[in-house]
Amino acid sequence: MPDLPRPGTRVSLRYRLPAGSVPPLNDVVGHLLEREPVVRVRTKTGDTVEISPADVVTVRTLTDVPVKASQIRAVEHAAALGWPGLHREWLDGWLLRASDGYTHRGNSAVPLDINASAVTLPAIRDWYARRGLTPWLAVPDRLVRLPRDLTDAEIHLESIVMVRPLPAEPAQEVTLTAEPDTAWLTFYERDVPVEVLTAVVDGAVAFGRIDDAAVGRAAVTPAHDGTRWVGVSAVRVAEDRRRRGHARTLCAALLEWGARSGATHAYVQVLADNAGAIALYESMGFTAQHRERYVDASKL
Template identity: 35%
Template sequence: MTDFAALADAAWPPLERAELGGWRLRFAGGVTKRANSAWAGGADDLDGLDPAASLEALAAVEHAYRERGLPPLFQLSGADGDARAQLIGRGYRAIDETLVLAASVSPSPPVSGVEIADAPSDEWIAVWWAVDGRGGTAELAIARRILTGVPALYAGLRRDGVLVSVARLALVGSWGGLYCVATLPKCRRRGFGERVVAAVLAAGAERGVTDAWLQVLARNAGAIALYERFGFAEVDRYSYLWVEICS
């Protein structure tokens, strides 16, 4: 069975990783929840912990995040029911339910008018950051390190010479992780997002990608409809658990 959480961890790498009490911790200066949350990682260690030891492990994870000036944040799927119950008991609440979608990738002709590169240009990052970015210069520098921490392909579409739509495909073995699909607000509803997705998937197939996955907020019906047109279907889902003040 494919471990999509592990694929995503590889495709969106934090600046620092650690393992503690059966949890896998990720730190990246608070830039994106993906790179700043703890996950079970399929570790059998969590199953073997008694309730007292499990609570002790949770407290240790919380301390590790606070030491770095970050709020404790946990990424949990439906299989992590015991940990979810313990966190809710500590005052945590679930936010940002996220779907994991996957699809097979078949070779297809290149999409005309879409540029493909092995590294993100400043212009590419500026478009993505204008849509999805949160923070200033320091956060943008961390985001760049995350993007370039694993081999990936970067698609960009121009309109009147200006880059307006982008997408990233992280290369993890035969899998491709679709990230950073973003179109400037003034250029939406013209099919640009669909074109950059088609182009980056086609480029991935040329590099040996046979399957792809992506993560999308469950409430983002428009994006889900776009991805379904490429054959993506739900294979998993998760949410983040967080609390402003932990005991």
Template identity: 35%
Template structure:
């Protein structure tokens, strides 16, 4: 990370650069780790009263006293993509939302309030893809009241790490007392290499509906209510994959795919603990990918929580790369 001109550290950012992606270096507060400087890369979301706020890909804002700043510069708004299909944040946000539709929803300007009796944060959170049409404080008050009326916690889903994402909204939510509760990655890849993987797809059964056996393997819920089946069956073209178990057991593996134009989204890929490390997750995804390609899809996406190391390693091997991260903020 280079900050110097002619060997001198320089601060080449100003309050007018709020909203741009920056790289800054500051003095550490105590130097206890033996380093003199700390570097931060993210979107400059505010610069008020001698304090900068920079929001990196993690979604958790970093407050930097101006007095500690020793270097800074504006950097490209998003790193160049090295692999995977070209995609904007706005396109992926809408595609992923269509693949996991709520039981009920209500617009608030360009925001969409979503509820599904508490089944998953994605189906019970605000999708803010523009201006709510009222001041933000008022909008957040309406959000809290709307979810309270349904006996649900209020969540706002935001994204960071891609051009046109929502680092500024993350910072403002924190200012209003909301805190990030969970982070996941949205990953993308070319679809054909997934469909070409050497996998035993003959064992995989594809259906248009999630039957009782599929739901018995699905680990997100105990006894699924109508909101679960409603969300799972939502989307433009939905497929469910099952690898049957033995002697009437629950399936050895399952998966779900939603085909939407050029995109195929993979979700709910689960393998029974006693059947893991046998290639079943790969077989499920390969079978679903081939079906999606038959319907004209050419690109793939999926979501994986940041702390799921096993799934991350699997998807790394399939060629998936992180496009952006999304977060759920909740008032405290």
């Protein structure tokens, strides 16, 4: 049986029908629910198809919704410029980013040009080795073909990239600053230098805070096609202040700031297992577009 991706992934499966069936094979497209003991796939109509693992002939991983590669590239380009690290270099269609090890996004190579390929992997490994860093690759759906398919063990982190058009809904007043102040940094808690948080290329950044309840970051940057996107990230809500609408209020204010700053679309990158954040963004009009996986290039 071919290797199956993680449950939740949208797939196209070809499988064998019972002996004597005409035709002998069938196809199903939908979200993978289970891999064993029975392969279960939910289609867009809501039906569930159950298949014996031994009958699976081929499997192809798809984006979460039908989308062109150029649309994925646009979001990834804007997102890379919105978290570009402290040092960066273009290499054969890849953008290599380094931030002294702070954050995966700021220390990973992402394929943004249509000509980016796995041929560049040795040079990417060398670039990060010279800096004493792990050569992380940020691998979006469909933008590059790696030497082989990834296994679960090789995927370090998996994010769902969600998008929506702007303008945003009217927002309540939230404190917005061009740099994170002491209160913002204290609340954020993560050990990320200010210069990493404020770095953007060809864009602008804002930091939002709701008193001692929530903080978040937004960056407006261009895609390769000239469209401008706002990306919301670094959202934190105090544990004792959750489920009171603070995250929604904060994100709405950051989106409104993005629209005022020239963005026409918005994106968020959410860990695939963060069901609460996914539900929040869905309620704000975001839809899952594609996935991005972090892998160690030294193991490929």
